[in-house]
């Protein structure tokens with residue numbers, strides 16, 4: 092990874108220009124800037140549940156990373172869960188100083204994230220200087236993509252920035268591309284965030300993101316899909332096209348992805364409906380587990396979901412918009428041999444003959460209506 096001081100400084104420069112910090116208000120009111128969208132609380136809680144970042148487990152001895160903290164939409168609930176886990180184990184809060192690491196490039200956002208952190212700690216009765224010490228060790232005002240700590244993480248959770256390649260100066264895009272080989276073609280910056288997160292995971296560790304889902308099907312996502320199918324398990328893809336996942340309007344179709352560093356097992360492919368938001372996040376997360384889906388054949392209007400037992404291979408696209416269609420497709424593929432094994436398949440390119448014709452005549456070369 093390119094980590095020379097010059098490359099760090101120059102990439103910070105681009106990102107800070109893109110984020111136009113001078114236009115941002117110093118208050119805690121979220122403001123919209125390029126690549127910046129803020130996640131709603133129910134979506135944050137759902138992601139935390141789905142990733143297993145739960146106070147019932149030992150979060151103190153784990154490392155959770157928030158790679159693009161913004162004002163702290165994820166960080167706040169993560170801190171609350173961490174402190175609860177610490178309390179349940181009867182351990183001192185000072186044991187948590189290495190349990191969380193949140194990155195934020197924009198200084199004003201980082202300052203707001205620190206303010207949120209300090210408020211949560213003070214509300215819980217934590218005294219100075221521990222409040223300041225924890226906030227300082229948890230929040231890093233620097234580029235996640237050029238992190239040089241080399242720390243392995245058990246959880247990487249968040250909502251990476253969406254910045255199109257054309258909005259990044261070529262010279263700077265080169266720096267990111269050199270550091271992250273999956274950033275190919277016209278790849279958006281979030282592709283690099285996925286790669287960095289996945290490479291940072293400990294075995295069994297999980298990357299839980301809400302992010303634009305274009306990379307799952309398009310050309311620029313091919314290398315990322317290849318990386319994922321080579322070593323990771325896609326546990327859940329939850330399409331969020333029909334719900335309001337963010338505080339501001341976004342012109343991207345988002346999805347939640349839960350990807351774990353282990354061998355691929357079953358995947359739940361689901362899409363949220365406008366009613367999804369009314370379900371309690373813990374309950375919703377439980378209904379999105381493969382075992383639950385296998386047992387429950389009930390159709391629910393609040394979520395559409397299917398279990399896929401064989402995930403895609405290599406860099407094949409992941410056509411996940413309709414869970415039902417995808418599950419049927421996989422079942423047909425599992426049950427029957429490919430059509431090409433017993434038949435010749437031809438396509439009438441640009442002839443206008445776009446119906447399906449089936450013939451047993453092996454000599455027939457041209458079919459007309």
Ligand SMILES: C[S@@+](CC[C@H](N)C(=O)[O-])C[C@H]1O[C@@H](n2cnc3c(N)ncnc32)[C@H](O)[C@@H]1O
Nearest residue numbers: 128129130159160161164195196234235250252
């Ligand atoms: C999509 S927002 C998400 C904010 C917050 N996590 C949320 O979900 O509400 C992405 C954030 O990433 C920050 N950011 C952009 N590039 C970054 C980088 N290379 N390293 C760290 N943070 C970055 C932006 O300043 C922005 O606050």
